[in-house]
Amino acid sequence: MTKNLYDDARITAVGLVMxxxxxxxxxxxxxFEEHGLSTxxxxxxxxxxxxxxxxxxxxxxxxxxxxxxSGVTRVVDxxxxxxxxGRRACPSDRRSAYAVVTESGMARLDExxxxxxxxxxxxFIGQLEPADLASLLDSLRIVRDAVHPGATAGSxxxxxxxNTAC
Amino acid sequence: MTKNLYDDARITAVGLVMxxxxxxxxxxxxxFEEHGLSTxxxxxxxxxxxxxxxxxxxxxxxxxxxxxxSGVTRVVDxxxxxxxxGRRACPSDRRSAYAVVTESGMARLDExxxxxxxxxxxxFIGQLEPADLASLLDSLRIVRDAVHPGATAGSxxxxxxxNTAC
DNA sequence: CAGGGAATATTGCTACGACTATAGTTGCTC
DNA sequence: GAGCAACTATAGTCGTAGCAATATTCCCTG
Numbered sequence: 001m002t003k004n005l006y007d008d009a010r011i012t013a014v015g016l017v018m019x020x021x022x023x024x025x026x027x028x029x030x031x032f033e034e035h036g037l038s039t040x041x042x043x044x045x046x047x048x049x050x051x052x053x054x055x056x057x058x059x060x061x062x063x064x065x066x067x068x069x070s071g072v073t074r075v076v077d078x079x080x081x082x083x084x085x086g087r088r089a090c091p092s093d094r095r096s097a098y099a100v101v102t103e104s105g106m107a108r109l110d111e112x113x114x115x116x117x118x119x120x121x122x123x124f125i126g127q128l129e130p131a132d133l134a135s136l137l138d139s140l141r142i143v144r145d146a147v148h149p150g151a152t153a154g155s156x157x158x159x160x161x162x163n164t165a166c
Numbered sequence: 167m168t169k170n171l172y173d174d175a176r177i178t179a180v181g182l183v184m185x186x187x188x189x190x191x192x193x194x195x196x197x198f199e200e201h202g203l204s205t206x207x208x209x210x211x212x213x214x215x216x217x218x219x220x221x222x223x224x225x226x227x228x229x230x231x232x233x234x235x236s237g238v239t240r241v242v243d244x245x246x247x248x249x250x251x252g253r254r255a256c257p258s259d260r261r262s263a264y265a266v267v268t269e270s271g272m273a274r275l276d277e278x279x280x281x282x283x284x285x286x287x288x289x290f291i292g293q294l295e296p297a298d299l300a301s302l303l304d305s306l307r308i309v310r311d312a313v314h315p316g317a318t319a320g321s322x323x324x325x326x327x328x329n330t331a332c
Numbered sequence: 333c334a335g336g337g338a339a340t341a342t343t344g345c346t347a348c349g350a351c352t353a354t355a356g357t358t359g360c361t362c
Numbered sequence: 363g364a365g366c367a368a369c370t371a372t373a374g375t376c377g378t379a380g381c382a383a384t385a386t387t388c389c390c391t392g
Contacts, residue, residue: 005276005279005280005283006212006215006216006279007216008283010283010286010287010290010291011212011282011283011286013286013290013291013299013303014190014286014290016303016306016307016310017183017186017187017190017290017306018187018191019310019313020183020306020309020310020313021183021184021187022232023309023310023313023314024180024183024313025184026232027313038378040378040379046172046177049172050172050173057340058340058341058342059339059340059341066188066192067379067380068379068380068381069340069341069342070341070342070343070379070380070381070382071378071379071380072341073341073342073343074342074378074379075378075379077342078378093339093340093387093388094340094386094387094388095339095340095341095386095387095388096339096340096341096387097340097341109172110171113171113172116177117171117174117176117177120176120177120179120180121176123309123312123313124176124179124180124183124309125176125179127308127309127312128305128308128309132301132304132305133179133305135298135301135302135305136301136302136305136306137179137182138298139294139298139299139301139302140182140183140186140302141182142293142294143186143189143289143290143293143294144182144185144186144189146289146293147185147186147189147190147193147289148189204348206348206349223370224370224371224372225369225370225371233349233350234349234350234351235370235371235372236349236350236351236352236371236372236373237348237349237350238371239371239372239373240348240349240372241348241349243372244348259357259358259369259370260356260357260358260370261356261357261358261369261370261371262357262369262370262371263370263371
């Protein structure tokens with residue numbers, strides 16, 4: 001018999017990552033839906049809430065969410081229609097537009113967040129010993145920094161990172 | 167100021183998982199595309215290749231891939247059209263149908279796999295010290311077993327697990 | 333200041349996948 | 363054996379996201 005590459009330990013290692021992701025994502029999605037949000041909508045809300053003035057340029061939002069710019073346009077369309085977000089013209093660059101969270105959007109997020117954190121606690125954090133968790137996060141950080149698609153709003157952009165200030 | 171839940175350490179912990187997943191998935195997808203495969207097509211090919219006789223019932227395939235049954239139908243349609251898969255009637259249960267990998271499908275997988283494993287080595291395994299990697303996998307396994315959406319072809323089905331044998 | 337190239341957002345087109353309904357098959361019960 | 367519930371696969375419909383094309387604006391160079 002030839003050696004079986006299909007059961008290679010390296011394959012199963014990434015399989016583990018994928019399964020953990022899939023499991024968590026599915027549970028999160030179910031809880032988001034209870035509050036009328038999809039996963040990407042929650043992600044958009046979170047990214048904006050963590051930004052100064054609760055707003056971000058469309059392009060920056062796309063960079064931070066692993067969505068294309070057109071995808072961001074559609075999501076913001078929907079959320080604007082639902083009153084969660086608003087658009088604001090950028091004073092210094094008329095090409096750019098800000099997506100800004102409305103009061104209603106912040107309220108929706110505040111209403112969703114406690115349950116979300118509870119899920120994280122129950123299915124992820126709480127499953128591990130504190131020392132193991134710390135070690136796990138360290139390792140994940142290393143891999144993240146290597147793979148690093150610029151999701152952390154950090155130093156990915158070759159240009160000066162301050163263009164968030166428009 | 168009110169306490170800021172949006173930067174909660176627990177949120178950033180799952181953010182880490184999501185970012186690692188997204189980064190790996192994007193790189194994998196690019197390599198799959200070089201061989202004319204999408205991510206789900208590769209996953210289907212892998213699941214079938216790891217099964218006895220290189221075949222699986224449509225329902226079982228759906229259970230193992232976090233795809234719906236109709237999704238599996240469409241994917242198998244495409245892959246059958248491309249000659250990677252074939253359909254075979256189940257002799258003992260005429261409701262069921264097997265999806266079976268063709269010679270061409272196995273060849274495609276064998277052609278794709280080395281590069282895939284190389285990516286895993288470069289961006290995941292190779293980033294960590296062996297001891298840290300082992301610890302990481304242990305922790306991931308614990309979380310996986312908790313979240314456990316039955317992706318491992320294990321004991322999810324309430325009925326006897328042996329229905330893979332049709 | 334005129335013009336070319338880069339950047340930004342949007343829209344049309346297309347592909348993919350989930351939800352639902354439908355048709356066929358099986359096994360159980362009376 | 364007829365009827366009925368459960369299961370399997372498929373087809374219809376809809377929502378969502380990516381890619382390419384477009385219009386506008388900005389910046390830099392002459």
